[in-house]
Amino acid sequence: MSKSKGEKPSKPYPEFPLFAHASGRWCKKINGKFHYFGPWRDHEAALARYLEQVDYLKAGRKPPNPEAKGLRLWGLCNVFCETQDYKLSVGEIVRSTHQDYVETCERIVKFFGRDTIVEHLQAADFQQLREEMAKTLGLRTIGNEINRIRIVLKYAYDEGLIAHPVRFGNQFKRPPKSALRRQKQAKGPQMFTVEQARELIRRATPPMRAMLLLAANCGFGNNDCASLTFQYLDLKGGWHTLPRPKTGIERRCPLWPETVAAIEAYLPRRPNPQHEEDQDLVFITKYGLRYVRDSENAVSKEFAKIRGFAGTKGTFYWMRHTFETIGGESRDQVAVDHIMGHAKETMATEYREWIGPERLESVVSFVREWLYPVPRIVVLP
DNA sequence: GGCGTCTCAACGTGATCTTC
């Protein structure tokens, strides 16, 4: 028995994406397979359905059933983001973390589709998402993103928005530490040779020379330099006692004569700070601002110029890596960690009350001899 | 002690605007 479908219609307009299939329906071939979107008699409804489903079909996923009941992905993301808005407003999280969550929500809505029922997501869906992320993101970033995606979907279960936890599958986990280590090794060492370090210091502007010497001498990073205040700097005694801004970990370090001299050479040229709260900062940009601010890192940018002159690659932070590596050769890792401001919460650090200054001096002298070797006088017998 | 979860901060870059 054949149904009469009438005369096969032509496209209502040239850009219309579907074609009239002999079965009486509007059709489109996607990924090598024919999909049907409605009868000839209602081309607008067929087009609307096509537009709803095309992204899912192109991605090789099943489009959601509009009649299906359950929490939709966009609904979950809205509620989750409202919670994060609140956390941001009361200071529980910072702006960058809030932004990370918003972008994670945007990513899963874009990939899975806004109308996807959360409880319909399966391990295979997450595997596809991971493969998609792997096309553009590094291992570390994929791990962090996977983390946040799991947080969003865990939130749905914790809040009672879905009856069962989402199954992510065995593949949708942070990359193992071994893989992260392999990727790091593949990139090669991120430190300067002694010739590169000397050339960078030699070619630097006065403030950058002082900052580079602080990095080589004390393992300072960009923000350490930008946050250093006179309160924590004893040029006469030759010590700094700046706690690490990132962690608040206490640390102190003896300064080389070269470092003291570079800071003293810079200070007469130090511009006046624009803002009252920056009065005590040692390093100020030529426009009177602090070097590292919310969306600006003038240390990185100024270093990039010097790096160009010196004909080397790397970042300012590599000098910190260099200190850690060369300092480690002194065989007193505890003293190196203290100077670096690393918090290693072991029982030993719990019981250790202090580290003698001679141990810190020994480490920085070791690095200094690497950078500025003293000619040895050999006394012949 | 090891690992997973959650969070935060630092680093890096490019386009565009502003100031000197």
Add this chain to the structure above:
DNA sequence: GAAGATCACGTTGAGACGCC
């Protein structure tokens, strides 16, 4: 015109804490 500031976005490293 050059240098620095601003904005936006992406990437990476690491600490705190809880659970097994």
